[in-house]
Structures are given as C-alpha cells and as structure tokens.
Amino acid sequence: MRAAEDRDPAGLGTARAIGFVAPALLLVGLFLVFPALWTLYIGITDYQLTGPAAAEPSVVGLDNFATALDDPLFANSLWLTALFVLGSAVVGQNVLGFALAWLLRRVRPALRRTVEGFVLLAWILPGPVVAYLWFAVLSRDGGTLGLLLGRPETAWLVEYPMVSLIVFNIWRGTAFSLLLYTSALAAVPPSHLETARLAGAGGWQTVRDVVFPHIRGHVLTNTLLISLWTANDFTPFLLTAGGPNHESEVLPVLIYRQALESGQLGYASAMSLLLLFGNLVVALVYLRLLRRRA
Amino acid sequence: MRRTTIVLLSVAGLLAGCLGQPRGADPERNADVKDVTLTITANAVAGGKNARGADWIINWVIPRFTEEQKAKGVNATVRFEQNGAGDEDFKTKVALDFKTGGGGDIVELDGIWLGEFAQAGHVRPLDDVVGKSEVDAWDGWRQIPDAVQGLGEFDGRRYGVPMGTDGRVLFYNKKLFARAGLPTDWQPRSWDDVLDTAAKLKALPGVVPLQLNAGTAMGEATTMQGVLPALAGTGTTVHENGKWQGATAGLEDVLALYQRVYRDGLGDPVLQQEAKGRDRSFALFAENRIGILLESDYFWRSVVEPRTGVARMADRDTAVGWALIPAREPGAGVGGQDFVSMSGGGVRVINPNTQYPRQAWELMRFLNSAEAVKSALAGAAQVTQRTDVNDEVLAGDPMLGFVAERVLPITRYRPGLADYPKVSAALQQATADVVAGRSPDEAARSYHDALVKAVGEDAVAGG
Structure with missing residues (x-):
C-alpha cells in the first residue's frame, strides 16, 4: 500500500x-x-534566405561555428554585448535600482508612488514608442539633449553609439531592479537597522554590513535576470541598427542582420546557439554563487 | 543509448525534410472558378512611400479589374498589401513570404533580386507558373524593349514583367549654384570638375556641397548611386569576363574619390552612417542644404515631386537641375564613354504559390496594358516599360525625356547573378570604411578579402 x-x-x-x-x-x-x-x-547547414542554398541547403557540420569564432564581426559584437550587459545591467540598472529603492524608503508615499510610476512607465512602454522618443532626444536636428547641452548638431547615436545605448537601457530597465529591491528592503528587519544606527554606522556602512547580507540572494537573482534580458535585448536595433559601421552591433543585432539582411540563416543560427551557450554559462556562474550562499 | 541515437536521428530526419519546399503545381488549377481572390504586394503605401503607385492600385486597378471580371461573370476580389518600408526590409519580408508559402499573388520586386529569388525557387519562370502558350500569347511583349525585358529575365527565362526602368544622374540645386556664383546650367566633364564645383559650394554656410551615397546603412542605394556609377567612370563594370572586381586599380580610384569627398569635407560623413541617412539626404536636398546629389530619376519623380513626393519641393521645376555623370576624365568611362550611368527597375512576378495562376496572369496583363500604364502615371512622366506609352508621355517632362534620350543609351545594368548582393554588401562596407577614416588602400584590401570569402578566389579579379 x-x-x-x-x-x-x-x-x-x-x-x-x-x-x-x-x-x-x-x-x-x-x-x-x-x-x-x-x-x-x-x-549546421548553409541554409540561406535566397539563392541556391535556399532551395537545396546542405549540411556543413561545424563550419558555421568555426567561421563565427574566427569572424572579427562576431568578436566585435561579443565585446559590445559584454560592455552592454556590464554597463547597463550589472552596474547601471542594479546600482540605480537599488539607490532609488534605498532613497525612496522613507520619503512621503505620494512622492514614492510618483517616482515609481515614472520609472515603471519607462519599462512598460512598447519598444518602438520608446525608441522613437529617444530618437527625438538624441537627434542631431535639434534633439532635446543637444539643445540642453548647447550642442544641437551633435549626432549622439553616431558619435557615441554605445554610451547612448547603455544610458538608454539603464533608463528603460531600472524599473525591475527598483521593484525587486523595494520588496527586498522591506524584508530587512527594522531592528537590525536600528541597532546599526545606535552603533553609529553611516549610510554606506549600514548598506554594506546590515542590508546587503540580508538581500544577497535578491541581488544575485536580479543580476542574473537583467543580465540575460539585456544580452538578448533587440531594442538597440531600433536606435542604431548596429551602426555606425558595426560600432553598436550587439549580438542579437548581428544575428538579425546576418539572418535577414544578409540572408545567412544557417550562419546566424549557429551564432544564436553560441549566444545561448554564453547565456547558459553566465546563468551557471550565478547559480553557483547562489548555492554557495545557501 | 541506442534508443537515444534513433530518436535523435529521426528528429534530424524530420527537420531535414522541412528545409526547402516541394515545388511545381498545375498552371490550370482553379482556371474556371467564379470566385477569385487576388492580392497585390508592393512597397508602396497611400500617403507615404510611392504613394502614386499605391493610389493607382486602390483607385484605378482594383475597381476597374473587378468590374471587368464581373462582366465576364467572375466575382473577383483584389486586395492590396501595402508596405512603406526600406528596400532591404521589404526584400526580407517578401523572401520570408515566399519561403513560407505565403505572400501576394502578384508581387513587385526590384529587378536585381530576381536572380537570387529564382535560384532559391521563390519565384518560377512564367512559363511554368501560368503556361507557355498563355505567356507567349500576350501582345504586350512587343511593346517592351529587349533591354527592359532583360530586367524580368534570369538565365534566359522570363520570370516577370518589368515595370519600366530608370537612369542615374547628378541632381543639383540651381539656387545654391546661383548663390555660390556658379553657372546654373552645369555639365561637369570629369570627377575633378565635380569636386571643384563642390569646393566652391563649400563657401555657403550650412550647405553640404556633394553627397555621394556610402556606407552599409543605405544598403543597395550606396552601390547603385555611388560605387557602380563611379566604377563605370573608371572604365569597368563590377562583373567583367566572368569575374568580380576585387581590389583593382578602378576600385581603388573609386575609393580614393570617396576619400576626397568625405575627408575634404565636401560630403557629410555622419549622414552616411545614420540609420535613416537616405531619407535625410532627401529632406536636406529639399531644404536647399545639399548642393549635388547622385540619384536616380526616382528622386525627381517621387521625392522632390511638388505634389506627392516624400520631400516635396514646390519650386522643383526651376530649382533642380540635372547633369550626366562624368567619367573620371573624358573617354575614361566604360566603353570609352565620356559619361556613364546605371539603371535598374522593378519587376512584377506571379507568386508560384498562387491559388489562381490563370487569373493572376490576367491581372498581370491588365496591370501592363497601355491604358493601365498610362493611368499609373497620373499625368506625371516616367520611363515605363511600354514604348507606346513612353512616346506619348515623356515629351512632357524634360528630366525624364533627358533620361530616355541621353541616359539610357549610355547606361549599364547590374549583373543579375545570385552572388551580386554579397558583392554589393562588400562594396558598401568598403565605402563605409573610407568614410569612417580608413585609407582607400586598406579598405580595398579588406574588401578584396571579404569578396574572396563570399564568392571564392576563382571568381575575383585583381588584388
């Protein structure tokens, strides 16, 4: 039984x-x-969008992977993706999201709701709408940023493509970190904070020694999620289309351009597999860190 | 373990069966049905890109054709799938449509895509789709000059009906020329002439003297309105004697020309790197901020056209001048010519996946009848596919008359080979490198390497 x-x-x-x-x-x-x-x-095929290989693709084994690893465009885009993830997600969204959550803890609820509302708005607006807004901000034809800085003729997206993308993605994605850290901070026992205050700990010391040990798991989870989202994010295409001259061609953009603009479906599939593999490695590292904590 | 292997093998086999598509269908299918639905797909949209063509299909083609069919007792529904996308995006979309067995019944393509689409089996010879006797029986072929018919052919077989042709010239802004103290009746004889004129235009504040399409963001526009006319000016075409031009002397001259334009501040390099650079070049020209622009007659017909253009110029007829594109120096052009040009044109094909091949062909003939072609122009002029219509309409438009009389006799067409897009992409990258500041030598070398990688060592000349 x-x-x-x-x-x-x-x-x-x-x-x-x-x-x-x-x-x-x-x-x-x-x-x-x-x-x-x-x-x-x-x-593992030479499948293409058009041309003879579209009608009769043949299996080429691991050639595509070898070509990709040897392709300066792939290396370039790997580096840019790392830069994008590090700059905008791991550092940018994380730090800004936490800072906002920390600072908004004790302000009036009305103010907190308002700030949270605006941050959330950036997150929930559809990509093309957001891209259009940023186009207007960064345009060299009297764009908002250029006017504010007294440099109305600066083509921000051409002269500083990666910086523009990173700032853009921080603006766009901070909401998630803000929400997550807001709820994480609520879980820190107030008595611990009070004790720290009585012991004369400063703001940074409190965060480092009292708050952080409590939310370490949240930090890792958050970093993992936003890293993966950012590595797979396609919105950069809407802003710069990978240009100028491949200077902002992060992996998803490179894959799209190879697959659909150059029609190299086989080659692009191989590259997306490499991207997937990279994501898996990153995820494994985070999981190990999490487990060590447990 | 063995079971896993079997599962993996059968999955792979299943997947392998999905790549490529079964082909071949009966041209007679549904030939006698009384309810027909046909879709026309084009990169045209009412109120936007190629608005005139879109309006024509909506307001003229669809009602007339439906009526004509009704008189025969056929209940025809014609749909129009409008697009207002960049040419490259439209191409991607159409290729995906064909690949997945969908898409409109009649699709408008750029003639240069025909080779790769045909080799992929996305489009099939008209003879196979609608039947040879049907195709040969059409009297319209006699009105289409052979050179223009070539736009719809691949490997000697007809795939579609061309929609006319075009020619490339140097457009210039007469108002800016007058302000710079230059004669407004202009015809340069060499590249140096063009550059000298541009240098004088540089004195005008806020004006880009000379914009020569470059870079990858503009796609085929860079090749067609930049590299190829320049290359023709050095005495060669991109594909000669069965080989593509690698890092040859001609190509290096072309890249050196780019360097002179963009290093000396005659052209705006940033514009060439922006995501929407070509649209911007149109807008700037219309705002009297570009002096000289190499463009196709499309620019005159659909961009600065005062009523329906995308960057209208109310004073187009007096403000915009045009000149033949000079060779590097007189006599240095392809075929020993003093002046050169490049031409292309659209093609309408019938989707091999159509449910109604016979009726689609009927609509195709309707679209290409003299009456329809004339009405498509809506009073404007264009070098159409039909000689009878051209004789009548081109007399009224000096620019297009110029294209028909002076440009078409000296022009060249692109090679309709499936490898062409790869070569074109490599050429675009070479110009992008020069605009971004690399030396023509360096750019030519990496171009050569990219070309060898794309089409194979044996198919490349020079280096």
Whole structure:
C-alpha cells in the first residue's frame, strides 16, 4: 500500500497524470523544444534566405561555428554585448535600482508612488514608442539633449553609439531592479537597522554590513535576470541598427542582420546557439554563487 | 543509448525534410472558378512611400479589374498589401513570404533580386507558373524593349514583367549654384570638375556641397548611386569576363574619390552612417542644404515631386537641375564613354504559390496594358516599360525625356547573378570604411578579402 502511494502520491493513475501534463508538455515541445532543435539543425547547414542554398541547403557540420569564432564581426559584437550587459545591467540598472529603492524608503508615499510610476512607465512602454522618443532626444536636428547641452548638431547615436545605448537601457530597465529591491528592503528587519544606527554606522556602512547580507540572494537573482534580458535585448536595433559601421552591433543585432539582411540563416543560427551557450554559462556562474550562499 | 541515437536521428530526419519546399503545381488549377481572390504586394503605401503607385492600385486597378471580371461573370476580389518600408526590409519580408508559402499573388520586386529569388525557387519562370502558350500569347511583349525585358529575365527565362526602368544622374540645386556664383546650367566633364564645383559650394554656410551615397546603412542605394556609377567612370563594370572586381586599380580610384569627398569635407560623413541617412539626404536636398546629389530619376519623380513626393519641393521645376555623370576624365568611362550611368527597375512576378495562376496572369496583363500604364502615371512622366506609352508621355517632362534620350543609351545594368548582393554588401562596407577614416588602400584590401570569402578566389579579379 505504502509503496503504491510513493509511486503515485496524487492518486491519479498513470493515464490521468499523463492527461494532465500533456497540454503543457505539448506547448513546451511545440514552442521551446522544437524551435531549439530546429535552430540547432539549421546551424549546421548553409541554409540561406535566397539563392541556391535556399532551395537545396546542405549540411556543413561545424563550419558555421568555426567561421563565427574566427569572424572579427562576431568578436566585435561579443565585446559590445559584454560592455552592454556590464554597463547597463550589472552596474547601471542594479546600482540605480537599488539607490532609488534605498532613497525612496522613507520619503512621503505620494512622492514614492510618483517616482515609481515614472520609472515603471519607462519599462512598460512598447519598444518602438520608446525608441522613437529617444530618437527625438538624441537627434542631431535639434534633439532635446543637444539643445540642453548647447550642442544641437551633435549626432549622439553616431558619435557615441554605445554610451547612448547603455544610458538608454539603464533608463528603460531600472524599473525591475527598483521593484525587486523595494520588496527586498522591506524584508530587512527594522531592528537590525536600528541597532546599526545606535552603533553609529553611516549610510554606506549600514548598506554594506546590515542590508546587503540580508538581500544577497535578491541581488544575485536580479543580476542574473537583467543580465540575460539585456544580452538578448533587440531594442538597440531600433536606435542604431548596429551602426555606425558595426560600432553598436550587439549580438542579437548581428544575428538579425546576418539572418535577414544578409540572408545567412544557417550562419546566424549557429551564432544564436553560441549566444545561448554564453547565456547558459553566465546563468551557471550565478547559480553557483547562489548555492554557495545557501 | 541506442534508443537515444534513433530518436535523435529521426528528429534530424524530420527537420531535414522541412528545409526547402516541394515545388511545381498545375498552371490550370482553379482556371474556371467564379470566385477569385487576388492580392497585390508592393512597397508602396497611400500617403507615404510611392504613394502614386499605391493610389493607382486602390483607385484605378482594383475597381476597374473587378468590374471587368464581373462582366465576364467572375466575382473577383483584389486586395492590396501595402508596405512603406526600406528596400532591404521589404526584400526580407517578401523572401520570408515566399519561403513560407505565403505572400501576394502578384508581387513587385526590384529587378536585381530576381536572380537570387529564382535560384532559391521563390519565384518560377512564367512559363511554368501560368503556361507557355498563355505567356507567349500576350501582345504586350512587343511593346517592351529587349533591354527592359532583360530586367524580368534570369538565365534566359522570363520570370516577370518589368515595370519600366530608370537612369542615374547628378541632381543639383540651381539656387545654391546661383548663390555660390556658379553657372546654373552645369555639365561637369570629369570627377575633378565635380569636386571643384563642390569646393566652391563649400563657401555657403550650412550647405553640404556633394553627397555621394556610402556606407552599409543605405544598403543597395550606396552601390547603385555611388560605387557602380563611379566604377563605370573608371572604365569597368563590377562583373567583367566572368569575374568580380576585387581590389583593382578602378576600385581603388573609386575609393580614393570617396576619400576626397568625405575627408575634404565636401560630403557629410555622419549622414552616411545614420540609420535613416537616405531619407535625410532627401529632406536636406529639399531644404536647399545639399548642393549635388547622385540619384536616380526616382528622386525627381517621387521625392522632390511638388505634389506627392516624400520631400516635396514646390519650386522643383526651376530649382533642380540635372547633369550626366562624368567619367573620371573624358573617354575614361566604360566603353570609352565620356559619361556613364546605371539603371535598374522593378519587376512584377506571379507568386508560384498562387491559388489562381490563370487569373493572376490576367491581372498581370491588365496591370501592363497601355491604358493601365498610362493611368499609373497620373499625368506625371516616367520611363515605363511600354514604348507606346513612353512616346506619348515623356515629351512632357524634360528630366525624364533627358533620361530616355541621353541616359539610357549610355547606361549599364547590374549583373543579375545570385552572388551580386554579397558583392554589393562588400562594396558598401568598403565605402563605409573610407568614410569612417580608413585609407582607400586598406579598405580595398579588406574588401578584396571579404569578396574572396563570399564568392571564392576563382571568381575575383585583381588584388
């Protein structure tokens, strides 16, 4: 009797259990497993959008991966992606999100709600709308930023493409970190903060020695999520299209351009696999850090 | 373990079956049905890009054709799928449409895409899609000059019906010329002439003297309105004797020309690197802020056109001048010519996936009838595919008359080969490098390497 319960704790029986998970498995298979295998397969062919290889693609094995690793454009874009993730997510959104959450802790609720509302707005607006707004801000034809700084003719997106993208992404993505840290800070026992204050700890000391140990898990989770989102973010394409001359061509943009503009579907699939692999490595590192804490 | 292998193999086999598509269908299918739905896809949108073409399809083609069919007892519904995208984006979209078995029944393409689309099996010869006897029976072919018909052919087979052709010239702003004390009746004889004139225009504040399309952001516009006319001016075309031009002397001259334009401040290098640079060059010209611009007659017809253009110039007829593109020096051009140009043009193809091939061909003939071609012009002029229409309409427009009489006899067409887009992309990158400050030598070398990688060592000349 006990053995049977161990094998079937829900008491459904095998057939019904399969019936229950089947829809979910089907969806996962259709939208996750199949595309992943499909990408894997295309990645080892010379499949193209047009031309003879579109009609009769042939398997080229690992050539695409070798080409990518040897391609200066790929190296360039790997470096830019790292810069983008580090600058805008790991440092930018993290620090700004935490700073806002920390500072907004004790202000009047009305002010806090207002600030949070604006930060959230940047997050929930659709990408193309946001891109259009930033185009207007950074335009060299009397863009807002140029006018404010007295340099109305500066083409920010051409002269400082990566800086523009990083600032843009910090602005766009800080909301998530702000929300997460706001709730994390609520979990820090007020008595600890009070003790720190009585012991004469300054603001930074309190954050470092009292708050941080409590929210370390949150910091890691947050950093993991925003790193992965940023590494896969396609919005840079809307602002600079990878230009000028590949100076802001982060990996998703490079993959898109290779796949659809140059029509190299096979090559681009191989590169997206490499991106996926990179993401996995980053995720593993974070998970290890998390586990060490536990 | 063995079971895993079997599963993996069968998955791979399943996937392999999905790449590429089964081809070949009956031209007779649905030939006699009474309810027909046809879709026309074009990169034209009412109130935006190519608005005149869009308005024509909506207001003229669809009602007339529906009516004509009704008289025959056929209930035809014609839809128009409008697009207002950049040429490269439109190409991507259409290629994906074809690839996935969708897309309009009649699709307007740039003639230069035909080769790669045909090789991919996205489009098929008209003979196969609608039947040879049907195609040959059309009397319209006689009105289309052979050179223009070539735009719709690949490997000697007809894939579509051309929509006319165009020519490239140097457009210049006569008002700026007058302000700089230059004669407003201008015809340069050499590259130096052009550069000297541009140097004089530089004295005008806020004016970009000479914009020569460059860089990758503009896509094919860089090749067609920049590199290729310049290359023709050095006496070669991009594909000669079965080989693509690598780092040849001609190509280095072209890149040196780019360097002179952009290093000496005659052109605006930033404009060439912006995501929407070409649209901006149109707007700047219309605002009297660009002196000389190498463009196709499309610029005259659809950009600065005073009523429906995307960057209207109310005083176009008096303010915009045009001149033949000179060779590097007189006689140095391709074929020993003093002046050169490049031409292209659109092509309408029938989607091989269409449910109604016979009716689509009927709509195609309708779109290319003399009456329809004339009405598409809506009183404006354009070098159309039909000689009978051209004879009638070009007399009224000095610019297009100039293209028909002076440009078309000296022009060249791009090679309709599937590798061309890769070569074109490499050429764009070479100009981008020069604009960004690299030396022509260096840019030519990396171009050569990229070309060898793209098309193979044997197919490249020079270096």
